[in-house]
Amino acid sequence: MPGASPPLTAAGIRQRAISKPGSLVRRDRAAANVAIVTGIIFIFAGLVKFVFHGWELNAFRSFGLPWPSLLEILAGVLETVGGVLLVRRLFVAPVALLLAVTMAVAIGASGIGHGDVIPSLTLAPALLLAMVFLLVRSLRRD
Numbered sequence: 001m002p003g004a005s006p007p008l009t010a011a012g013i014r015q016r017a018i019s020k021p022g023s024l025v026r027r028d029r030a031a032a033n034v035a036i037v038t039g040i041i042f043i044f045a046g047l048v049k050f051v052f053h054g055w056e057l058n059a060f061r062s063f064g065l066p067w068p069s070l071l072e073i074l075a076g077v078l079e080t081v082g083g084v085l086l087v088r089r090l091f092v093a094p095v096a097l098l099l100a101v102t103m104a105v106a107i108g109a110s111g112i113g114h115g116d117v118i119p120s121l122t123l124a125p126a127l128l129l130a131m132v133f134l135l136v137r138s139l140r141r142d
Contacts, residue, residue: 022089022090022091022092022093022138024092024137024138024140025089025092025134025137025138026089028137030137031133031134031137031138032089034130034133034134035086035087035089035092035134036086036087036089037130038083038086038099038127038130038131038134039082039083039084039085039086039087039088040083040087041083041123041127042079042080042082042083042086042099042127043079043080043083043084043087044083045079045083045119046075046076046077046078046079046080046081046082046083047076047080048076049072049073049075049076049079050076050080053072056072056076057069057072059110059116060072060075063109063110063113064109064113065105065109075102078098078099078102079099079102082095082098082099086099086134092134092138093134093135093138093139096131096132096134096135096138097131097135099127099131100128100131100132100135103124103125103127103128103131104128106119106124107121107124107125107128110124111124111125
């Protein structure tokens with residue numbers, strides 16, 4: 001039947017949650033532009049966690065989060081790899097969801113909890129909104 005959703009199999013879930021969202025974002029000029037721009041921002045933000053590891057680790061420790069060493073590396077990997085995937089418009093829905101959670105934690109722990117205005121109460125909320133935008137645009141029905 002044309003337009004029918006794929007069945008709830010592993011292949012159907014992959015199609016619905018991974019392949020289709022990326023395809024929709026590639027065809028949607030606004031979503032594609034948001035994915036590319038935010039992807040580039042996330043790549044740089046993630047790489048900062050490795051290039052300035054000591055400074056970032058001290059910041060993560062000051063936020064009062066558990067396992068700051070692990071969380072700093074995890075955030076760096078998520079942001080860098082997620083940014084690359086966004087630029088390529090691959091795995092858009094799962095990447096946008098993971099990065100939205102990362103930005104929500106940054107806003108709460110660093111911005112609200114620690115009082116860091118830049119970037120936690122400026123760039124992070126904008127990136128969170130962009131990730132929500134990408135989720136909405138990538139999961140819509142055609």
